[in-house]
Amino acid sequence: MTSLSYPPKPSQGDRIAVISPSSGLPGLFPLPFELGLERLRKEYGLDPVEYPATRKMGSSPRERADDIHAAFADPDIKAVIASIGGDNQITVLPLLERELIRANPKPFFGMSDNTNLLAFLRNSGIVGYHGGSVMCELGRPGAMHPQTADSLRAALFTSGPYELKPAERWRDVDRDWADPATFDAEPETRPGGGWTWVNADRVIEGRSWGGCLEVLGWLLMADREIAHDPSEYDGGVLLLETSEDMPSATEVFSTLRSMGERGLLQRFPALLMGRPKTWSFERPNAPEEAARYASDQREAVLRAMRAYAPDTTIVFDVDFGHTDPQLVIPYGGTVRVDGPDRRITVTY
Numbered sequence: 001m002t003s004l005s006y007p008p009k010p011s012q013g014d015r016i017a018v019i020s021p022s023s024g025l026p027g028l029f030p031l032p033f034e035l036g037l038e039r040l041r042k043e044y045g046l047d048p049v050e051y052p053a054t055r056k057m058g059s060s061p062r063e064r065a066d067d068i069h070a071a072f073a074d075p076d077i078k079a080v081i082a083s084i085g086g087d088n089q090i091t092v093l094p095l096l097e098r099e100l101i102r103a104n105p106k107p108f109f110g111m112s113d114n115t116n117l118l119a120f121l122r123n124s125g126i127v128g129y130h131g132g133s134v135m136c137e138l139g140r141p142g143a144m145h146p147q148t149a150d151s152l153r154a155a156l157f158t159s160g161p162y163e164l165k166p167a168e169r170w171r172d173v174d175r176d177w178a179d180p181a182t183f184d185a186e187p188e189t190r191p192g193g194g195w196t197w198v199n200a201d202r203v204i205e206g207r208s209w210g211g212c213l214e215v216l217g218w219l220l221m222a223d224r225e226i227a228h229d230p231s232e233y234d235g236g237v238l239l240l241e242t243s244e245d246m247p248s249a250t251e252v253f254s255t256l257r258s259m260g261e262r263g264l265l266q267r268f269p270a271l272l273m274g275r276p277k278t279w280s281f282e283r284p285n286a287p288e289e290a291a292r293y294a295s296d297q298r299e300a301v302l303r304a305m306r307a308y309a310p311d312t313t314i315v316f317d318v319d320f321g322h323t324d325p326q327l328v329i330p331y332g333g334t335v336r337v338d339g340p341d342r343r344i345t346v347t348y
Helices: 030-044 062-075 097-105 114-125 135-138 146-157 180-184 213-222 249-261 285-306
Strands: 015-019 047-050 079-080 108-110 128-130 161-164 196-198 203-212 237-241 270-274 313-318 330-331 334-338 341-348
Touching: 015 030, 015 062, 030 047, 030 135, 030 161, 030 180, 030 313, 062 079, 062 097, 097 114, 108 114, 108 146, 114 128, 114 203, 114 330, 135 146, 146 161, 196 270, 203 330, 213 237, 249 285, 270 285, 270 334, 285 313, 330 334, 330 341
Parallel strands: 015 047, 015 079, 079 108, 108 128, 203 237, 237 270, 270 313
Antiparallel strands: 128 330, 161 341, 196 313, 203 334, 334 341
């Protein structure tokens, strides 16, 4: 079993690395990126340091791996945060020097395609943080959502328990990052419906694993950073969420079925399912279409879990992943799911 530990936390005034392990979108959309950097400085008191590939579209896997190595190896850098996700970070994994990173543990923040690096860190014995990218969360128009800001602050600077709370209002409709007017006001939100609990008759506390479902599917196909012995995950809390690619219910079920056939789903007594992204620029769903998409995804998840892990406690629409607000969840860290009291507590 991998022995996991939390890396030391930064303090205000510290330098933190800002890298693009997947896509160099800061080079195409500087407005949310620079807003996110400004908030790191002014609202969090940190000194962000960019690396060579951070704003470079089309950077090679080697260039991105070099940035990761440089960020972890520099003793003056106290944390590492991803600018955004992408879709090809899996090509960086074979180039990473595990011993270098293991010898220089630091908090890493990112989600979506950064599931790759989070899984790598977990397998290296380092707890990471699912959430908190520069462009999406720190660069939110108008202001950061208060729940996102508070969760990120706690994850960055504190150690100990932190209770997650359902969002009273949320949104997943985006605006054009290339339009300066986008950043003049906060995005429109809609009322939250709370979390939905299934098999909520027990308390589970365990180490988390999972991430973006599409990325996990790629890792499974490539057989990278997935434990060959499924018992590695026994008693853990599974984190799953889907991206703006909006995989169909059939795709979601197929990926979960493959995880079940590999003996993975059965290992987790609790599953936190992130609120699904139901709108994208390619598929600008009307509210009724969005609700249908979310309902179909939920049924696909329930169908798979009934087949492979019928007793698992499931919480749907948890506010993490590709949603706003976005709560940060320690990846490989401790998560407590209290069904009878309907509470989720993480340890930062």
